[in-house]
Amino acid sequence: MIDKSVASVSDAVAGIEDGSTVMIGGFGRAGQPVELIDALIATGAKDLTIVNNNAGNGDTGLAALLAAGQVRKIVCSFPRQSDSWVFDGLYRDGKVELELVPQGNLAERIRAAGAGIGAFYTPTGVGTQLADGKEIREIDGRAYALEYPLRADYALVSGYRADRWGNVVYRETARNFGPIMAAAATTSIVQVDRVVELGSLDPEHVVTPGIYVDRVVAVGDRAWIADGEFVGGVDIEGRPLQTEEDAR
Amino acid sequence: MIDKSVASVSDAVAGIEDGSTVMIGGFGRAGQPVELIDALIATGAKDLTIVNNNAGNGDTGLAALLAAGQVRKIVCSFPRQSDSWVFDGLYRDGKVELELVPQGNLAERIRAAGAGIGAFYTPTGVGTQLADGKEIREIDGRAYALEYPLRADYALVSGYRADRWGNVVYRETARNFGPIMAAAATTSIVQVDRVVELGSLDPEHVVTPGIYVDRVVAVGDRAWIADGEFVGGVDIEGRPLQTEEDAR
């Protein structure tokens, strides 16, 4: 019997070593695998290269990993945000390296890694600083820059439901980078609210097939869902919503 | 109000002119938009370039379009099948041109057209006749061939359900080339069993978002489905299944 589910987030992140490249899903807080990141912090693995769209928000999740001094380099499209003070400080102090990639090239490079594409020509970024030094080719009268795949040793992804074969479905815009990162990493680790019985995910609706997933771990219903129903919960800044008033 | 549904298959294929490039979904009979193909035959449009995985089965659908003498060239991966006698004859008589593309390169070229990728390096076909004359590049110690996008004027696709915004879901392995062809054509035309109310397709389950679809047309439940339930219907050769015995 295939069973990719593991008992704890610490089991899920076992083996991540110093110097690993780790893709972390999420766009801002949506789809950020906070419990897996916390487990990664607990391993103490350092000199990590992190691939994420952003560079952490507030003091939790990816920001906490940065604050812990475990990150040598971050590959992302949009580090500077109103609440990215942890990254901002480290970057200004020269303590973290930044590779800035336009978001669509970031997504396509990750996709290419999973899809076995050796390189691709993209129109995005041509004529800008972010294509400096890249090979440019004119195709059908338009200029394109050559971009290479972006691979990782590990991917940490947040899904909604998974089964023991590793099939995953996501929730709303928390899907974002999860499916392509799961396909681009040697070892892909997915946290979900619940691991469900094999056969309870409709084959028409599976977004990440189990072939891309090595480990799944249940972390319990997200705070704003109870018994599968939306109940409010936290606001976009991560503050708990206890009453309707809190939601203002 | 946006309403991409049209009343008939002849309305759906209106405007397809002599010399058009037309992508036709389907892998063998699964997902082949037979009603749209019949409507295309009725237009009499000729000198067509057809992109499909195969080159027709039996005497219906794509095979009938070929038999009608409307096809100048076919781009496909697997023309020769046990029941591809229509294509076989035309090809041997020099009446239809063939561009043979390995299936994965065919799919990826179609995907690249929809995704705005100028060209890509693929490992598939390198060192074989089908990469003859293509640019070869070594990347990270592996050889890749450069492949270009494959675009079309029209795509004819068979889905299962659509709404008036053009969102489409498919059924089982009939999904195959539909989603990528819809994205790669200037005008994409989708036949479905039923056009359903806006809001009745779950946003998590939509496979082809309406942005890729120009026209949808309801053609009625496929023969092996009644009231949404599977009832048997036709076998893989297209023969009607009236009784269980027929299904042997």
Add this chain to the structure above:
Amino acid sequence: MTELTRITRQDLAARIAADIPEGAFVNLGIGAPTLVANYLPEDEEIILHTENGLLGMGGAPEEGLVDPDLINAGKQPVTALKGAAYFHHADSFAMMRGGHLDVCVLGAFQVAQNGDLANWSTGAPGAIPAVGGAMDLAIGAKDVYVMTDLLTKKGEPKIVEACTYPLTGVGCVTRVYTDHAVFDVTPDGFRVREAFGSNTVAELEGLTGLSLGGE
């Protein structure tokens, strides 16, 4: 020189909204352009795209229904309309890069008369660069509309002969909506499409130092 007419940010958003036809697929970027959504006609269907994986984005959620999984590119809570669709990031940017969006509306530091856009970096030393999806939108949408004040706070024109800030995209902007006037980007440079209030082409030329093709 008399004071020129300037319309408010809200009126500018409404002006842009009026140019978006029913059935269009539209991305409103982040920041000020998102105001345009408030002025789209309620009786027409215009489908909003957000780069983080949603077509058919709706407005802000009602009280108590903030859902942290459902956000826009600016990471603000939104809703999904009937007819919406979710997809992953590679699919979302394929949609943008592939030229499927009809319109995107972006902010700008500068727009050049050949349509070059600079909106992601001032190039200031020590600033932390961040680009997000701006470069994909700039080269991907069929029409790239810029929404901006005509002048910086220091009074410098933001439509220019050539950008001095780092570029976001080359020759990509099709129209610039400013508080003073609307400009089309044409093969001959900027042309005034509509001057607000009593503003004249000559006055706008005076402000920008550009030839704007006034008769």
Add this chain to the structure above:
Amino acid sequence: MTELTRITRQDLAARIAADIPEGAFVNLGIGAPTLVANYLPEDEEIILHTENGLLGMGGAPEEGLVDPDLINAGKQPVTALKGAAYFHHADSFAMMRGGHLDVCVLGAFQVAQNGDLANWSTGAPGAIPAVGGAMDLAIGAKDVYVMTDLLTKKGEPKIVEACTYPLTGVGCVTRVYTDHAVFDVTPDGFRVREAFGSNTVAELEGLTGLSLGGE
């Protein structure tokens, strides 16, 4: 020369099945290799991929339940297991090309000692060429197993020093399962992994004209 041991097509399928570990993701191509599915252990979970967009493919449907929308790469009716997933063609071939399949099993006209595979065309003049997904499978799977008779009907060996038929893939085959023996493709050429019945390495060398590394 005495008659050599030859196992049946069915026994060969069972032999291949025995080498596929639980949890493997496997593509069985079209034709003879699909027989392997019949010999996979029923108490183990092995996940079959079909190029036309399905992981978790099951066996043939029961009578009366043939579903023309649910077919395999050979266009035969199949079923979907619990835990299955459907996807479109670009995703299916991304999965193959990206190296995610553990094993594929393919037929062959010829396999060369460097692992070159020829299985899509005899190059005969006038023949209609058809390649399908063979080239993607050949270069995509972690292990490429070939299932074939060792000799053609005319008695010519199908494992060869160099392919004379048009190639499907370069240096891609890892193991060849034949009716006479199983061969590994090694940096030193073919090596006998298992000779069936009383067959000896020397006999197999005699049949093929190759050095097979017998001690």
